[in-house]
Amino acid sequence: MTIHFQREMDKLKRKILLLGAMVEKSVQLAAKALENRDTEMADKIIAEDSKVDELEVEVEEDCLKILALYQPVAIDLRIISAIIKINNDLERVGDEAVNIAQRVNIMARRPPVDIQFDYILMAEKVESMLKNSLDAMVRLDADLAYKVCLEDDEVDDMKNRVYDRIKEAIVRQPERVGYLINLLLVSRHLERIGDHATNIAEEVIYVIEGKIHRHAEDELKSAPV
């Protein structure tokens, strides 16, 4: 491949990493906004999401331009095909951070509920999965990518425990059902961020090993509550 092609590929990789860093930041801020009931920070996350959207469109158009202009094959083709999908996942991670921010805005208007559900721990877990999936992408590190896939089960366990806690809390305080359902939905948004990190990790494995990792473990997974 030509030097032009390499230059375009380097530019593309820098852009997808920038997008990754942007949504990682959004998730971090969403977790902070949640912890501190900080509506100002929540509004900032919501406002900044349009930048994520713009960069996603740009990355996708770049991928198609490169495919059309240079007709890459083998590993280069696999990388671009993976970037198309990782790009999509990252944009949706940004959307989930916005969803959490919107729930923070709803919950902050009402008094907090004392509940033994460590959403901060769950947020930290999915943040670390997202970070590791992006690191695995940068370093083409299959071991780290496999680690992310395994961690997804821990997040599912956390989500199940959260569900039980919230169900109990609603029975005790049915008048706080609105607040508690919002908290339940926060846990689902966090879970989805974990899912997207897993998708990214699977794409990384696919680039490295040239085979599609998805669905291989589906049978082993239990039903969500």
Next chain:
Amino acid sequence: MTIHFQREMDKLKRKILLLGAMVEKSVQLAAKALENRDTEMADKIIAEDSKVDELEVEVEEDCLKILALYQPVAIDLRIISAIIKINNDLERVGDEAVNIAQRVNIMARRPPVDIQFDYILMAEKVESMLKNSLDAMVRLDADLAYKVCLEDDEVDDMKNRVYDRIKEAIVRQPERVGYLINLLLVSRHLERIGDHATNIAEEVIYVIEGKIHRHAEDELKSAPV
């Protein structure tokens, strides 16, 4: 392009249509299983999902092979790039049908709750969106695709009404919170099917008009409850 290329493209289009028909069927059956509390049907949906997974992997590998072998450009490149993403959305629609089936299995073990939430109507709505998005793809019908994008707002309204109904029901019958939360989650799974149909419709518009439709209307949308 060569006659071989055309033959491969025709085969690819037939496969993605088959995948579309498969997940459309799963969604229909999931709605029926929900209506009739039919765990046998729910188990069937769950068991059949592996076929959806297999076909998704096959379609994706075909796309990459065609890209590598024929280096298509312009409209053909756009079609393949759209198929890569539609393929992904269809597989996730299948997952959401499985999620609904799993909730049916949980709910069927408990007595029903009398609630004024017409999930059958909501299921019919997203079924029709999915059908229309696939028809728009087959006929390259931009008008129909735009129609699907607009219908997504109706589904969001339905989801908001469901949320209110379920919140009220929980306050009235806090002892039925587990059942009612499962019903709430069904409405979220249905909503996501509507989202995937919208993604497919947007991809169809992109193929026809060569521009990316996504995010254009994001600002107009209100916050989810």
